[in-house]
Amino acid sequence: MSIYIVQLLTGVAYGMLYFMIAAGLTIILGVMNVVNLAHGAFFLLGTYFAFTFMSLHLNFWLALLLAVIVTAILGIIIEKLLINKLYGKELEQVLLTFGLTFVIADCAKWIWGTEMQTIAVPELLNSSITIGEMVFPAYRLFVVLVGCILAVILWYLESRTRVGAIIRAGVDDRAMVAALGINVRLVFTGVFAFGAGLAGLSGVLGGPLIGMYTGMDSDILVTSLIVVVIGGLGSWKGSFVGAILIGLIETLGKIWFPSLSMLIVFLLMVVVLMIRPQGLYGKVVSQ
């Protein structure tokens, strides 16, 4: 029994990583109407940047901060230079962001090589908490905590600040927001950078759990797209629930049916879509 409880923690910790990346993906989708297929690449870059900063003898926390900032800045550049030109053109956006995943993945291979690497667990958290027979690694507890704090921050930003109100209004009626004197383009850039930063954060925090390897960007992208679909397009709250569900199912699935865990994740998506086509927290869109 106790092994399962420990595995539950692992599942929730993975879920929190998925939440951090899916939250950005779903907010970008809801606000900007862009399916950012390059979002997995931001995750990958977050990990690799942190790896580089740490190999320059910065500590984990500083590396984390810098990696998130650099990823967000890269998000700003990509939005300003490329995505900016393609608002409203869905097919072009898909091609662009899909193309970007290859470009970024190849650059990563070129810069960092293809060897599997990991980021060491920071010393402060390199311990575990024992309750009875159960041993909980402190780092996983920390990841869960960060995910929960992030959810609270997102809730606060969305419902208690003017920027949050502007973003919600932008989802309702973008042209009207602009007609009230708000620079919607600037809001878009900010949202995109925020989402990229969150993906970077997920990547760094995932470093000690998942490691870093070629192709992790597309693995994580598929998982977070599933989270977004299950949670409901544009709803970060849905992503929170969906991500934890996926994290748990994937982890427990690996114990019970090692070869089928991804299949179970897809099955969950199918079941959710059959019962609630708009996702757990999605709004019903009337065309």
Place this chain on the structure above:
Amino acid sequence: MLELENVHAYYGNSHILQGVSLAVPTGKCVALLGRNGAGKSTTIHTIAGLHKSQRGSIRFKSKPVESLTSYQISREGIGLVPQGRRIFPSLSIRENLTMAARKNLKGDTSEWDIEKVYELFPVLKEREKNMGTQLSGGQQQMLAIGRALMTDPQFLLMDEPSEGLAPVIIDQIGDIVAKLKESGLSILMVEQNISLACQAADEILIMNKGTIVWKGTPDELLENDEIQHKYLGV
């Protein structure tokens, strides 16, 4: 204050505005009348920058604004009260107002803030925690006007403020427009309701098939049955 000269606008291939020229003097209210589909909203949207004109000039306070984006036009001092109100359903009444608030960059106090809007429309204050869409039609119209005022405009574009409202409420809207004019705002108001337009406006314009076909005072329009019949279907 606002001048349009020979403005042309299209939707795809259809030529909607076919050379619109009009002027709204400072401190005046001009009403734009015309049948459904005449191009009144397109005129409003073109001024507000929500739709781009192909030709012609739009000047606000003598400054060309036709190539500005809609948020820049709003910051020049043009507030929009759109047709159908377009209240943000995901926002509370208070948020609908505060999200539009313009911080006055020069530091001097702005003409309008949330307290002044609540003073003008006390009912909005009473229900500020409610969602915008829980209001009645008339209250939503007040919210749309209040929201535009929060951007601290010198000029208001109002697109059919009386649409879908009961006659008593329409009278209230007339009083509000009079108050706004007193406060120094210049107004371009699109209307289907002739009596509201004639009560509120200093000058009447009639639009038909994308051009201004008649211009006069409210009294001249009320006396002219032929024009009313021909262009307004009365």
